[in-house]
Amino acid sequence: MTVLTRRRLLRRAALSATAATAARVSVRPASGVAIAATSLLAAACDPDSPDADPNPERRxxxxxxxxxxxGAATSAYQIEGAAKEDGRGxxxxDTFSHTPGRTRNGDTGDVAADHYHRWANDLxxxxxxxxxxxxxxxxxxRVQADGTGKANQRGLDFYRRLVDGLHERGIEPMATLFHWDLPxxxxxxxxWENRDVAYRFADxxxxxxxxxxxAVPVWLTINEPKTVVQNGYLGGHHAPGLRDPDAAYLVAHHLQLAHGLAVRALRAESDARIGPALNLHPCYPADDRPETETATRLxxxxxxxxxxxxxxxxxxxxxVLDDLGPDSRMVRGIRDGDLAVISSPVDLLAVQYYTPYYVTGGGDTETRWPTSEAFWQQIFPDGMFDMLTRITRDYGPIPLTITENGLPCPDELGSDGTVDDPGRVEFLRDHFAAAHRAIEAGVPLESYHVxxxxxxxxxxxxxxxxxGLVYVxxxxxxxxxxxSAHWYKGVIRDNTV
Incomplete structure (x- = not known):
């Protein structure tokens, strides 16, 4: 990896951890579709904003x-709690959140939403x-306390109860094997710098x-490997909290290898469907200069x-390989047969969409749309349409599922016991509409998980x-x-936005 590439990757990571402000300018996305005013959610969830839709529930x-x-989505560490119960390692x-200064207010997932004890009511x-x-x-x-050896039966029993409970209520389970909580x-x-961990994951x-x-008809392997790479090994603001570009892309390769090995392990055990869960971001050039096109491509x-x-x-x-260079740990870490394992045939692709990127000629990014409470998230529903149609165009008609899409709002419990989040209703409505337009354009989209x-x-x-759709x-x-939950209930019931 060249010194220039190393500096650029670290600069990108630093930018991703710092709220950037930029004047909004008029742009036309890759889809060529003008943006409706209702998708401009200034201040995102502020119902008093002049750009907020006064009737977000309108059909x-x-x-x-x-x-x-x-559907809807969660992850284990974010909701389960019970961090030291029933044999969980x-x-x-756990380590990252208990390290002073790593999380806001020193918060941890020790209790979270206590789903481990409240799962039946949650179902x-x-x-x-x-x-x-x-x-x-x-x-x-929870299944293997130290990541190896015999499975912890109490942990498996919890997930069996959860899966059986879903079936009893007519809800299809979709399980993700890894959502960042490495033992x-x-x-x-x-x-993940250690290649052997990919094989432990397959076990x-x-x-x-x-x-x-x-009992689980759809399996997802690795959730957002890119986030592990960029936030965990470039920016350092996710576990394990490192800033090492050379390690980061070796980790990327081993995560991809782990995905492929898990696909092959499933084929030996079950005829269930399986695929990866990738957070994908459409990248648009910030201007028309040739060097900007080149930077955007990279x-x-x-x-x-x-x-x-x-x-x-x-x-x-x-x-990307050329940019990393032949001496990078990733390039040197690719062995014969690895790509054949990684590309083991999958049944579907899970897409997670949150934000677009507008790339400058220098390889930095600009903010073009209003952002949510998550400063990095630009509110741009057409980006979902562009990404879904791009996948179908470039990779063929692989079945797609949206497994994450949403935004944070400053939700408060009102004196009447309700939570009013019209901005989330507007956000979801506009993204559902973008997904519908993609289906109309021929994208084989099967499901949508908020x-x-x-x-x-x-x-x-x-x-x-x-x-959340549900306030805790x-x-x-x-x-x-x-x-938003009451509104979503009507969308599901009528299958109509």
């Missing part, structure tokens, strides 16, 4: 295909919403497949093609940000359906 008359599955996020809540699908994750250290014992051995996956069998390589090409085409993008089902531990932001009153663990 657009968009009916989704019969059988379309509406420590994860990198009843999902049934009341009418969810057709629930995407959750399985905690690796700390494996981190102590080098974590863990096989144990989970054997235990749950066909930015897209790091953001999207590094993961899509290796899984769906069996090769890493050459421009992030998140309930308020939870939002990683380095602790409990400061609320992303943390002192009492009481659940309250927000305005």
């Amino acid at each position: 657009l008359g968009l009916r989704f295909p019969d059988g379309f599955r509406w 420590a994860s990198v996020w 009843d809540l999902m049934k009341d919403l009418g969810l057709r699908s629930y995407r959750f994750s399985i905690s690796w250290p 700390q014992a494996l981190q102590d051995l080098g974590g 863990y996956a096989a144990a989970v497949f054997e235990a749950l069998g066909t 930015y897209d390589g790091y953001e999207n093609r590094l993961y899509l090409d290796s899984i769906l085409r069996g090769a890493y993008p050459q421009d 992030w998140s089902l309930m308020d939870n531990f939002e990683w380095a932001e602790g409990y400061e940000q609320r992303w 009153d943390y002192p009492t663990q009481r659940r309250i359906l927000k305005r």
Whole structure:
């Protein structure tokens, strides 16, 4: 890796951790579609903003295909709690969150939303919403305390109860094998820098497949490998909290290898469907200069093609490999046969969309749209349309599912016991409309999972940000359906936005 590349990657990581302000300018996205005023959510969730829609619940008359599955998503460390119960081992996020200065207010996931004890009531809540699908994750250290060896039966029993409870309520389970909670014992051995961890992941996956069998019809392997790379190994503001570009992209390769090995492990155990869960961001040039086009292409390589090409085409993008250089740890770490494993055929691709990027000729980014409470999130529904149609255009008609899309709002429990979040209703309505337009354009989109089902531990932001459809009153663990949840219930019931 050249010194220039190393500096550029670290600069990108620093920018991602610092709220940048920029004047909004008029741009035309890759789709060529003008942006409707209702999608400009100034101040995102501020109902008093002059750009806020006074009637966000209004129907657009968009009916989704019969059988379309509406759902919601969570992850284990963010909601389960019970961090030291029933044989669960420590994860990198336990260590990270208990390290002073790492999370806002020193918050941890020790209790989170206490889902481990309240799972049955939470499933009843999902049934009341009418969810057709629930995407959750399985905690690796709950199944294997140190990441190896015999599975912890008490941990497996919890997930069996959860899966059976979903079926009893007519909700399809969609399980994610890894949502960032690597067992700390494996981190102590080098974590994802250690190639052997990819094989330990395959062993863990096989144990989970054997235990749950066909009760889970859809499996996702690795959640957002790019976030582990960029936030955990470049920016350092996620576990394990490192800033090492040379290690970061070796980690990227081993995460991809772990994905492929898990796919092969499932094929030996079950005929369930399986695929990766990738957070994908459309990258647009900030201006019309040739050098900006070139910089945008490379930015897209790091953001999207590094993961899509290796899984769906069996090769890493050459421009990214050239930029990293032949002496980079990633390039030197690729062994014969690795790409064949990584590109083991998958049944579907899970897409997670939050924000676009506008790339300058110098390889930095600009903010073009209003942002949410998460400063990095620009509100741009057409980016979802562009990404979904781009996948189908570039990689063929692989079935797609949206497994995360949402935003944080400053939700408060009102004196009347309700939570009013019209900005979230408007956000979801506009993104649902973009997804519908993609389906009309021929994208094989099967389902849509809102992030998140309930308020939870939002990683380095602790409990400061609320992303849920359901408000969690943390002192009492009481659940309250927000305005957006009541609206979403109607969308699911009618299959219409």
